[in-house]
Amino acid sequence: MDVLQGTLDLIVLKLLTAGAQHGWAISHSIRQASGDLLQVNQGSLYPALHRLEDDGLIEGEWVMSETQRRVKQYRLTRRGRDRLAAERTAWRDYARAVDLILELP
Amino acid sequence: MIVLRKLIRRVRSLVLRSRVERDLADELRAHIELEAEARVRQGIPPERARREAAVVFGARDAVAEACRDVRGVGRLDDLMRDMRLAARSLWRSPAFALTAIAVLALGVGAATAVFSIAEGVLFRPLPYASPDRLYSAYEVSEQGAIRGASYPTVRDWEAGTRGLMSFVYIRGETLGARIADGAGLLLAGYASDGFFEIMGAAPALGRVWDADEERSGARVAVLTHDLWRESFGGDPGIVGRSIPTDSGPVVVLGVMPEGFRYPAWSDLWLPLRSLPAGAMHAIERRDLHVDSRVLVRLADGTTPAAAAASLGAVNRRVAEEHAEARGWSDVRLDGVQAELFGDARTRVLILGAAVLLLLLISCANVGSLLIARGATRGRELATRVALGATRARVVQQLLVEAFAVAACGALAGAALASAAVRVVVVSAPDALPRLDGATVDARALGFAVLVSALAALLFGTLPALRAAGIAPVELLRSGRGAVGARRGDRLRAALVAAEVALATVLVVGAALLVRTVATLGRVELGLDPAGVAAVQIVPPSPRYDAADAALTLYERLEEAAARVPGVRSVALVNHLPLTGGSMPTEVRTARVVGPEERPLALYRSVSAAYFATLGIAIVRGRSFRPDETRRSAPVALVNETLATREWGEADPVGRTITVRKAAQDRSDFGEEVALTVVGVASDTRSFGPAMPPPPAVYVPIPIAVWSHMYVVVKTDGDDAMRVIPDLRGALLEVDASLPLAGPGFVHRLQPMERYVDRGLGEQRLNAAVLGTFATVAFVLAAIGVFGIVAYLAVQRRREFGLRMSLGAQPRDVLRLVVSGGLRVVLLGTLLGLAAAAFMTRLLRGVLFGVAPGDVRSFALAAGLFILAGIIASVIPAARAARLQPADVLRED
Numbered sequence: 001m002d003v004l005q006g007t008l009d010l011i012v013l014k015l016l017t018a019g020a021q022h023g024w025a026i027s028h029s030i031r032q033a034s035g036d037l038l039q040v041n042q043g044s045l046y047p048a049l050h051r052l053e054d055d056g057l058i059e060g061e062w063v064m065s066e067t068q069r070r071v072k073q074y075r076l077t078r079r080g081r082d083r084l085a086a087e088r089t090a091w092r093d094y095a096r097a098v099d100l101i102l103e104l105p
Numbered sequence: 106m107i108v109l110r111k112l113i114r115r116v117r118s119l120v121l122r123s124r125v126e127r128d129l130a131d132e133l134r135a136h137i138e139l140e141a142e143a144r145v146r147q148g149i150p151p152e153r154a155r156r157e158a159a160v161v162f163g164a165r166d167a168v169a170e171a172c173r174d175v176r177g178v179g180r181l182d183d184l185m186r187d188m189r190l191a192a193r194s195l196w197r198s199p200a201f202a203l204t205a206i207a208v209l210a211l212g213v214g215a216a217t218a219v220f221s222i223a224e225g226v227l228f229r230p231l232p233y234a235s236p237d238r239l240y241s242a243y244e245v246s247e248q249g250a251i252r253g254a255s256y257p258t259v260r261d262w263e264a265g266t267r268g269l270m271s272f273v274y275i276r277g278e279t280l281g282a283r284i285a286d287g288a289g290l291l292l293a294g295y296a297s298d299g300f301f302e303i304m305g306a307a308p309a310l311g312r313v314w315d316a317d318e319e320r321s322g323a324r325v326a327v328l329t330h331d332l333w334r335e336s337f338g339g340d341p342g343i344v345g346r347s348i349p350t351d352s353g354p355v356v357v358l359g360v361m362p363e364g365f366r367y368p369a370w371s372d373l374w375l376p377l378r379s380l381p382a383g384a385m386h387a388i389e390r391r392d393l394h395v396d397s398r399v400l401v402r403l404a405d406g407t408t409p410a411a412a413a414a415s416l417g418a419v420n421r422r423v424a425e426e427h428a429e430a431r432g433w434s435d436v437r438l439d440g441v442q443a444e445l446f447g448d449a450r451t452r453v454l455i456l457g458a459a460v461l462l463l464l465l466i467s468c469a470n471v472g473s474l475l476i477a478r479g480a481t482r483g484r485e486l487a488t489r490v491a492l493g494a495t496r497a498r499v500v501q502q503l504l505v506e507a508f509a510v511a512a513c514g515a516l517a518g519a520a521l522a523s524a525a526v527r528v529v530v531v532s533a534p535d536a537l538p539r540l541d542g543a544t545v546d547a548r549a550l551g552f553a554v555l556v557s558a559l560a561a562l563l564f565g566t567l568p569a570l571r572a573a574g575i576a577p578v579e580l581l582r583s584g585r586g587a588v589g590a591r592r593g594d595r596l597r598a599a600l601v602a603a604e605v606a607l608a609t610v611l612v613v614g615a616a617l618l619v620r621t622v623a624t625l626g627r628v629e630l631g632l633d634p635a636g637v638a639a640v641q642i643v644p645p646s647p648r649y650d651a652a653d654a655a656l657t658l659y660e661r662l663e664e665a666a667a668r669v670p671g672v673r674s675v676a677l678v679n680h681l682p683l684t685g686g687s688m689p690t691e692v693r694t695a696r697v698v699g700p701e702e703r704p705l706a707l708y709r710s711v712s713a714a715y716f717a718t719l720g721i722a723i724v725r726g727r728s729f730r731p732d733e734t735r736r737s738a739p740v741a742l743v744n745e746t747l748a749t750r751e752w753g754e755a756d757p758v759g760r761t762i763t764v765r766k767a768a769q770d771r772s773d774f775g776e777e778v779a780l781t782v783v784g785v786a787s788d789t790r791s792f793g794p795a796m797p798p799p800p801a802v803y804v805p806i807p808i809a810v811w812s813h814m815y816v817v818v819k820t821d822g823d824d825a826m827r828v829i830p831d832l833r834g835a836l837l838e839v840d841a842s843l844p845l846a847g848p849g850f851v852h853r854l855q856p857m858e859r860y861v862d863r864g865l866g867e868q869r870l871n872a873a874v875l876g877t878f879a880t881v882a883f884v885l886a887a888i889g890v891f892g893i894v895a896y897l898a899v900q901r902r903r904e905f906g907l908r909m910s911l912g913a914q915p916r917d918v919l920r921l922v923v924s925g926g927l928r929v930v931l932l933g934t935l936l937g938l939a940a941a942a943f944m945t946r947l948l949r950g951v952l953f954g955v956a957p958g959d960v961r962s963f964a965l966a967a968g969l970f971i972l973a974g975i976i977a978s979v980i981p982a983a984r985a986a987r988l989q990p991a992d993v994l995r996e997d
Contacts, residue, residue, distance in 0.1 A: 023136050024140060042168055046133065051175045
């Protein structure tokens with residue numbers, strides 16, 4: 001199942017609350033955390049990362065990975081944290097609303 | 106804050122572009138490598154792991170592109186890349202690039218250059234304040250003849266129209282003066298009060314006369330810029346200097362700015378009341394209507410029609426008291442601008458239409474080139490779309506390319522225009538007036554560049570949109586890369602037909618004007634100017650004031666001129682045809698004239714050799730005998746026009762006519778004298794080839810001893826200029842004080858051809874301007890036809906190959922291609938001829954002896970384009986006919 005358009009930002013922000021991660025790790029985490037249910041296309045992930053960085057919600061920095069590779073890690077900013085809280089509420093409200101409709105007899 | 110940070114990031118992306126690009130590439134590569142490592146950890150061999158990781162990641166370029174788009178650097182970046190791409194792609198197809206740029210450069214360059222030159226010559230504003238309020242006033246007779254108003258009449262006008270307008274009366278008199286290179290003869294404008302103020306002009310040097318000098322008639326003068334420069338070496342010390350003249354010293358007060366010259370004949374101005382005593386009658390007599398000019402400045406709110414009406418009303422009141430004024434009550438006001446530059450509106454229309462047509466032609470040409478290119482590049486574009494380029498990007502790329510072509514064309518056009526203007530200014534300074542200051546007109550260049558940019562936008566977009574709208578798969582599958590070319594072909598053919606049509610209009614117009622010049626050049630002037638030179642002699646006053654003294658001088662000058670080597674015959678005449686000077690007189694015969702008719706004829710006081718010297722034929726009777734023109738014999742000749750008016754078909758020889766002695770400044774002025782007609786001279790077009798010959802009467806010089814006289818010589822060779830130094834020397838030997846130096850036209854020794862040329866100047870200019878446009882247009886249209894025929898021939902190679910393999914002969918293919926090209930040309934030519942039938946009406950006012958619908962001009966244009974169409978088609982047709990069917994069918 002591909003990540004639904006529009007929820008990718010929310011997922012990325014959430015995953016980064018656990019600490020800074022680079023792009024590959026994020027895509028890996030999405031798969032693992034969703035129990036292999038979700039996977040993300042790199043053509044969506046990287047533009048999303050760059051957009052979030054551009055909006056100041058996350059911050060990228062170049063670090064050396066465990067395998068001595070130069071990688072770009074993304075870290076959640078204050079603004080990102082605030083945004084996550086807001087989006088999270090919005091998502092829950094939305095999901096509940098959709099659920100209610102789907103439960104109609 | 107956030108906005109600022111975004112901005113900083115964006116600028117950083119641009120400034121540190123290579124670094125940002127490297128980071129992006131590193132980031133994506135790291136991802137793939139990390140993925141590969143993960144797979145290796147799962148036990149997959151490294152080689153395969155790396156391959157799988159790359160496949161899973163997908164198109165790395167597309168991901169990178171998406172990231173760039175997010176940051177907004179994409180667009181600018183794309184533009185830079187498109188520009189590089191456009192440059193490369195134009196570089197790779199030099200034939201297309203050079204043709205398109207050359208076509209645009211030619212259109213922009215020629216249109217701008219011709220417009221700039223014509224604008225500078227024709228429409229440069231006059232150096233007067235609001236020149237559109239200035240009019241020349243003439244009285245009009247009931248028969249429609251016009252004459253100047255006398256000074257007393259002008260005073261009546263002033264009194265009768267106060268507040269509505271102001272008047273200047275200028276009396277022209279020759280002024281013998283000592284100038285730099287000897288005794289010269291100047292034309293002085295004696296101007297009434299307030300001249301400079303009413304003209305709204307200030308001097309460039311010194312000052313103009315004040316009210317006191319005006320009232321007292323002080324002998325002070327203001328010079329034209331030309332006189333100051335040519336005869337006084339442009340010496341600023343001229344102000345305050347006293348110039349000796351025939352009528353006493355004149356003090357120079359100032360110099361007017363360049364271009365201020367009104368009336369056009371004036372060399373300098375003096376106050377009206379400073380007229381020499383002998384010429385004072387000019388401001389007293391009501392019956393003097395020549396050698397003067399009346400200028401009116403209308404107050405704001407006064408229309409020319411209303412002004413003319415109120416002046417007419419004044420004239421009708423005047424006519425009640427003065428019999429002389431009867432029948433001349435109407436007043437005509439001619440705009441000074443139009444008077445100096447001809448009918449500006451017609452010229453603006455003609456010039457503007459020509460510029461627009463030429464620009465449209467070059468744009469249509471470039472358009473058809475761009476469309477052809479767009480069609481043949483279908484496959485390339487489809488490939489790009491298939492590789493992930495968005496439609497917008499493809500359109501943008503094509504537009505950038507079109508604009509690159511337009512920009513190069515406009516630049517080259519600007520360079521061409523400026524070079525052309527320089528060449529014309531350097532090579533033909535005498536041919537056109539006021540040419541020296543001509544420069545490239547910024548408005549014309551701007552307009553031309555704008556039009557070509559719009560054309561690039563339009564014709565660049567069409568193929569781009571079409572290319573973007575095609576499904577790439579279909580295009581790639583079609584193989585020939587020319588899907589959608591069909592509609593493009595039709596559009597292209599239509600553009601070329603339009604080009605031919607527009608060019609046809611220009612060629613028809615040019616043909617009409619060239620024929621006008623040719624017709625004018627062929628008009629029988631009624632005289633033979635070859636090898637004839639003339640100089641006006643104005644004997645210094647007062648030594649030659651007496652008629653006998655002047656007569657003796659003229660005879661001695663005639664004898665002296667006859668002794669000059671190379672001179673075959675010498676004649677004397679008071680007013681030389683084609684110089685503009687003339688004096689009408691009443692000629693009475695037995696015919697009863699109407700109460701309002703004035704039976705006028707040009708008054709020519711001549712020596713016996715006049716007709717032979719100027720090559721004027723005697724059609725009836727005989728010429729004067731030398732003894733008749735040396736004494737006051739009561740004989741006369743008339744020209745054909747006068748003879749027909751007075752006697753119809755009857756023989757005038759032996760009849761009696763009555764004329765008045767008309768030499769000004771003579772005591773017998775106006776005295777009647779009866780003469781016997783001894784012969785009829787053929788007509789001469791005294792006012793130039795475009796004007797009908799006026800009636801004329803010839804009398805022996807002693808009957809009317811003019812205070813000035815032309816010495817006319819006919820030389821052995823055709824080049825009359827060769828004898829001029831000797832002639833001048835011989836005349837000065839008779840009297841060294843004769844004014845033979847100076848700047849003006851009338852008194853300079855000139856070969857007769859110069860007088861004829863002057864009359865043709867305007868038509869020559871018109872023909873040259875439209876001729877240039879037509880030539881460029883013709884070349885452009887021919888290129889266009891060649892382009893489309895060659896292109897279509899290549900497009901149909903397979904079809905031709907197929908036909909030939911099925912038995913068609915090369916000449917069948919030849920015919921197919923040529924007829925395809927000719928169809929376009931014929932369509933264009935027909936449309937053009939139809940449009941020309943309307944457009945050439947614009948030219949009506951500047952044509953002579955040729956109707957706007959002249960069949961020969963139209964036929965010439967049609968023939969020219971059909972011939973060009975055949976030639977332009979034959980080359981690509983011949984190439985197509987040489988095709989080897991097998992080779993063609995094997996292609997692709």
